[in-house]
Amino acid sequence: MAVRGLVLELGGRRLLDGVDLDVPxxxxxxxxxxxxxxxxxxxxxxxxxxPQGACLSGSIRYGGRELVGLxxxxxxxxxxxxLAMVFQDPTASLHPMLSIGGQLTDHVRHHLRLSRRQARARALEVLEQVRVPSPEQALRRYPHEFSGGQLQRIAIAIAIACRxxxxxxxxxxxxxxxxxxxxxxxxxxxxxxxxxxxxxxxxxxxxxxxxxxxxxxxxxxxxxxxxxxxxxxxxxxxxxxxxxxxxxxxxxxxxxxxxx
Structure with missing residues (x-):
């Protein structure tokens, strides 16, 4: 990904002023x-x-595509x-009333069009990849049952689940x-x-x-x-x-x- 001359203006203020950045x-x-x-x-x-109402100009090139104006x-x-994101506070990306398994499988089924069985297998795979203890049990648990560090690992698992x-x-x-x-x-x-x-x-x-x-x-x-x-x-x-x-x-x- 390459960012060139990125400008963001909001409410008459220029908040980004010609940002150039390579993310290989x-x-x-x-x-x-x-x-x-x-x-x-x-x-x-x-x-x-x-931000809502912002005017974005310049270029963000990814995979041969221009993302500015998309x-x-x-x-x-x-x-x-x-394109995926991990936030500072993992609870911002996790629904407190849904199980970890539900959130992971819904995510991959939506984006990858997997069956329930395939989505569950993928959920287990990424939880193991980010080293969440006892992945089978973790799928049945809810966000409040995990420590902050484990929640961040789960948030990373969701972020990488669709590769x-x-x-x-x-x-x-x-x-x-x-x-x-x-x-x-x-x-x-x-x-x-x-x-x-x-x-x-x-x-x-x-x-x-x-x-x-x-x-x-x-x-x-x-x-x-x-x-x-x-x-x-x-x-x-x-x-x-x-x-x-x-x-x-x-x-x-x-x-x-x-x-x-």
Missing amino acids: AGQVTGLAGESGSGKTLTGMAVLGLP GARAHNALRGKE PRVLVADEPTTALDVTVQAGIMRLLRQLCEELDLAVLLVTHDLAVMSSLADTIAVMRTGAVVEHGPRRDVIRTPQHPYTRSLVEALPDRARRPDGAR
């Missing part, structure tokens, strides 16, 4: 920046979910099947404790490599980027101010804003290989 398959592309920098807006625009029906056909090519992960570890964060980051890295996923990791936490991303793009006030390989951005940042973010990192995160 088999790599984690980190999109970092402070609150209000435009990073989440960029992720939502990639998914065809800009109709709602065409976007709906892509979203969930080829998407692009995964947008919006602050996927922020609500979790440090130990659980590390497990989710390892899982995202593993899925990226095994499934040849193009992962766009949106976060304000440059320390997370330093341990997970292959490339890092730094956003400020709606524009990408620096974009390059993780080592280069962390070790020799060129923009003053990036330098200020790197200087705030703990020493371990500034090492050439981060936590990987």
Whole structure:
């Protein structure tokens, strides 16, 4: 996926100002920046979910198709099947009154046109893939019966169930404790490599980027101010804003290989 000159205007304000970004398959592309920098807006625009009333221009190329200006029906056909998202709060994407099995099987039956038996087999497969304990039992349980880390794994399972090519992960570890964060980051890295996923990791936490991303793009006030390989951005940042973010990192995160 390639984003070029992406502009988003809302209520007379330019919230994205010519964003350029490459999100290649088999790599984690980190999109970092402070609150209000435009990073989440960029992720939502990639998914065809800009704010209501927004005017979007520029280019988002995916699989030889131009997504800017694509109709709602065409976007709906892509979203969930080829373009997927994981939110910061997994409860935002899980219905509290439906079993995990129901939510997973409904999702894959809708997008992949599978039978009930095939959908259940696929649900078990992805729960095993994201290492949810006792997948058979998990299918019968409800969201409130799981911990935050397990819920995030289930949300990731739903996101990858239809074998998407692009995964947008919006602050996927922020609500979790440090130990659980590390497990989710390892899982995202593993899925990226095994499934040849193009992962766009949106976060304000440059320390997370330093341990997970292959490339890092730094956003400020709606524009990408620096974009390059993780080592280069962390070790020799060129923009003053990036330098200020790197200087705030703990020493371990500034090492050439981060936590990987």
